[in-house]
Amino acid sequence: MAELKFPSPHEAEIIPGTEGWERMYPYHYQFTTEDPARRKYEESMFWFYDGLHYPEPMYPFDIIWDEAWFLALSQFNSRIFIVPPAMGIDHRIHNGYIYITPLPVANPEEIPQRAEQFMKRAGYYYQNWDKLHDNWEEKMKGIIGELSELKIPALPEMEDESVVFDGLGISTGYTLLNAYDKLIDLGIKCWQYHFEFLNLGYAAYVFFVDFCQKAFPDIPLQTITQMVAGIDVIIYRPDEELKKLAKLSVELGVDDVAMTGKSDQVLAAMEGSENGKKWLEAFQAAREPWFWVSTGTGWYHHDLSWNDDLNIPLDAMKIYIEKIRAGESIDRPTAEIQKKRDELATGYRELLSTEEDRATFDNMLGQARTVFPYVENHLFYVEHWFHSLFWNKMREVSAILKEHKFINDVEDVWYLKRSEIKDALWDVVTAWATGSNGRGPLVWPKEIEWRKGVMEKFREWTPPDAMGQVPETITEPFTIVLWGVTSDSMTNWAKLKAVAEGDLTKVVGFPGSPGTVEGIVRVCRTVKDIGQLQEGEILVAPTTSPSWAPAFQKIKAAVTDVGGVMCHAAIVCREYGLPAIVGTGSATSRLKTGMRIKLDGATGEIEILS
């Protein structure tokens, strides 16, 4: 393999006009040359850009999830399960983009001891997976309940009498500060739970992958994923609910009503008939919790949920109603998926050359299938349900800041760090308590305007794939499976780059689902655009999520900017037998609606024909 060279993290480009950007993010995220030891450490590590989670620069508030998983993922590796050779994943930020690096255990002599601990601890989780997992679901529902019930109080002119007569002894000012702390705390806690199973889930999956690749050097990653993927996983539930509602509207004869106008008109019109009311009842039941599904990945505050904009699910449902009216099936081909999954597993098993390997295969596959549903399901609980509620609670906090003129718009709050918000709230409540004016209005609106400009410049900048030194081996399971950092992928980065810089008629990404097709491009930047899709077009999107599901009924292939072999678009396309190319980095900007392209989902190559 050609020598891979990446810039030193301390020589990374500084964008003119953004000087001082560092204060937008936690101080320990900066690369620094001030201390020789820290400088040496940073230079010697391999920092790669986490484009998988962050296709755009970080908002100062949204970095909360990065901090949350910085802690949670790392601690489960290093201090809880004691992954033998791997410590945590360190984080840095440059020009608003997150760079991460896995840390190996420094002293190899500790590894055998760590392995012993890991066998005991991880072994307990693997053995009691289902029981612990049920427990996990309860815990998650518990904190989601706490979150929904959390009140963000507005500051009253005068406290209610009950404060006095019930002898409460605290003010709303205190309660507001406390509620904000509680809100942040629930978010951090939720991310603790997020990783309770994920590290072990990925580990089991990684080494099943490893076994398959040793036995079958040509096996595509997508095929292995197909063998372990769950059939009945809740991340598909929101879409299933939508299909049920579409069917119900046809059965009840209210599909015409469902097909008309905007969501408020549809819902009002449904009230007008008995059958309409029946449908509404089912609709309201489905909203909790399934409509908390995000229209994006859930990682950014701007990823709205269906509940935030009912036009999104109702418009998507129209696609299903049209299909039902045309006499087509809208059901997921679960029987076929099951059959395919079994055929693959049996087929590969038969081709193994020894009885011993067949036993190992059964073992590893069984383990991977036990853990994999978690890998898929946690997304709904954390990134969708919890996050969607969380962003809205934050908007309530923001409304108070706006009311006190600390910010001009509710959506400005995302330009503040969580610690700055806490400071600002102190400013608000002490001013409220004293009857004076807070300093905030003189500070924050100006700072936010400046930060918006900086973010704009960050957006126009292209972050390098990686910085620092490439290591010999990587032992950290997430780095291998989630970010796909292997020698192959790094070669692919180089290839993507060469193609992006050279041949203008080609776009290259990762093979997501096999098959070759030729067709017309439709670029959909958000899920709201999927209504424009024509039958048989090729969907080109930044990324897709479960709320994009109806789009897959119409298209003949999908291309995304972000994502790996386990991303939503790849999984769904494999289910429906459609080709998919994911993680192209630039498809939505290089391909235009109406272009004719030819793509090969097995190689990841796209050719622009006209």
Added chain:
Amino acid sequence: MNISKYVIPFEQCDLSMVDRVGGKCASLGELMRANVPVPPGFAVTTDAYVRFLEDNGLKDKILKRLEGLQDGMVEEINRASEQIRGWIEAGSIAEFLEDFFCEYYRILSKRTRTPACPVAVRSSATAEDLPGASFAGQQDTYLWTRGAEDLLDRVKKCWSSLFTPRAIAYRANMGFPHAQVLISVAVQKMVRSFTAGVMFTINPATGDRATVVIDSNWGYGESVVSGEVTPDQFHVNKITLEITNRTISDKAIYYTTDPETDEVKQLETEDERRNQQTLLDAEIVDLAKLAKGIEKHYGKPMDIEWATEKTLPYKGEIFIVQSRPETVWSRKEARPVAEPGKSALEYIVAGLIQGKKVR
């Protein structure tokens, strides 16, 4: 039709008959039994050869002539070869044998709806095509033989090819007694290949047993087998039958038949076809299916020669021309990929400790 002593159609041959019909015919029969489309034909058995030698009083005469010859005696071997081959080619085939051959040839022509069906006449030695002792290519092949007279002539030539200087020297060197090596002759309908090539039921580059690798060029398979062109290459997943990789090469030359002379000749590929995919996707998948079936029948990775015959741009008719066990990977000892007897957790720990190489 009863199994005749002297002539046996391929469909009645199987691997238990190697000593009578030779390795090539036996394996063609085996393929037919596995429902693999093989160009039809028949075997002229070793009994026919023995009978011919007896009728012409050649058996002892030949053995006597070969006495004392050793590997390295180039001149002596050359002279003996020339003399023995002369005896055989000048010998006469008994009338009843001639009738047998001609009758089967007539049936073949009728079956393939081709008057004076062009056939390939090839030797099918009893020690050929066996793993570990490959005589492949040591005997002659006569392509595009047409008409009974030519057929009889080429059969004798095949018989005599058992005594080429190379074959004599080889046997002397390997210690095979000349008297024990008999020869059968395969008479097989010629395929007018539109495309042809080879395929492996294992990826020869990686040893992946789930991959069928197909090499293909226009015309006869010769250009692929000899390595004169870089063929198109297709990888097909055996389980899903998906084409997982395709490399379309620049194919400078190909072999085809001159319609005037029925002779095979090398041509330069027309510009518009040089960089075109030589097989339709549907043909690629059909070939992979056949490869799977053949491997299953033999129970081991196979190396297969194939051809397609067609006149329309639609899917052609596929024929398997030859098939033998793959030699490189199948010789490797089957060792478990993972240390056996480990629990999934132990495997995970071992894997974690090892890590993934990135450089």
